[in-house]
Amino acid sequence: MNPWIIVGIVLAVIAIGMIVLYVFGQKMQKKQMAQREQMAEAAQPVTMLIIDKKFMKMKEAKLPKIVMEQTPKRYQNAKIPVVKAKVGPQILTLIADDAIFDDLPTKGEVKAMVSGIYIISVKNVRGKIAPADEKKKSSWGAKLRKKQNEYQKLMVEEEKTKEEEKAAKARAKAQKEAAKKITK
Numbered sequence: 188m189n190p191w192i193i194v195g196i197v198l199a200v201i202a203i204g205m206i207v208l209y210v211f212g213q214k215m216q217k218k219q220m221a222q223r224e225q226m227a228e229a230a231q232p233v234t235m236l237i238i239d240k241k242f243m244k245m246k247e248a249k250l251p252k253i254v255m256e257q258t259p260k261r262y263q264n265a266k267i268p269v270v271k272a273k274v275g276p277q278i279l280t281l282i283a284d285d286a287i288f289d290d291l292p293t294k295g296e297v298k299a300m301v302s303g304i305y306i307i308s309v310k311n312v313r314g315k316i317a318p319a320d321e322k323k324k325s326s327w328g329a330k331l332r333k334k335q336n337e338y339q340k341l342m343v344e345e346e347k348t349k350e351e352e353k354a355a356k357a358r359a360k361a362q363k364e365a366a367k368k369i370t371k
Contacts, residue, residue, distance in 0.1 A: 216342065230300040230307050235272040237291055240283065242266045242328075249280055254304065270306060272297075281306050286336040289329060 245258060248269045255263065268288040270281045283291060283306040290309055291297060298311035325333075 220343075220346065226302040226305060226307055227300075230302040232298060232310065233274055233301045234296065234298050235274045235279075236296050237270060237272050237293055238278065239271040240288065240291055240293055241269060243269045248282075250282070251304070279304070284308070285332045286339070289332070 244266055245255065245263045248267065250269075268283040268285060270283045270288075270291060272279055272281055281301070281304050287299075287306065287309050290312075291306075292312060296313040297309055298313075299309050300307045
């Protein structure tokens with residue numbers, strides 16, 4: 188068999204795989220955006236004192252039992268950003284969004300938007316804020332999270348511009364139809 192035929196077949200399989208992954212990724216991004224919107228709607232402002240924060244496995248994080256039951260087994264070994272905070276008289280274990288995890292100060296008071304046990308955003312930080320050390324090397328995971336957050340912000344902006352363009356086209360179409368009705 189000719190080696191060029193084999194190379195062609197391999198390239199075709201890789202191309203088909205990339206197309207499938209692209210379509211699947213787009214669907215997953217839309218699902219994630221819808222879930223984020225739902226969480227933002229259910230979010231409540233909470234003042235809390237951050238005691239500790241770190242990346243931990245879900246099994247080790249001492250999350251509520253119902254959370255562990257609802258989470259698939261394959262995700263229970265994944266490391267997640269866990270925040271131990273004092274909310275009112277209670278000390279709670281919360282899960283932080285990757286985008287804001289680095290912004291949360293330890294041993295500092297924060298006003299945050301919380302949806303269930305998930306910290307969505309930080310509104311106000313009181314107390315000592317650790318100075319950002321420019322020369323300090325950040326870990327590979329921190330760099331990756333930062334880049335992911337930038338791409339997510341870009342994606343949200345693109346979605347908004349697409350929606351605005353659709354609305355503008357719909358308004359223009361409605362104006363044309365109204366103009367046709369007037370001229371008739």
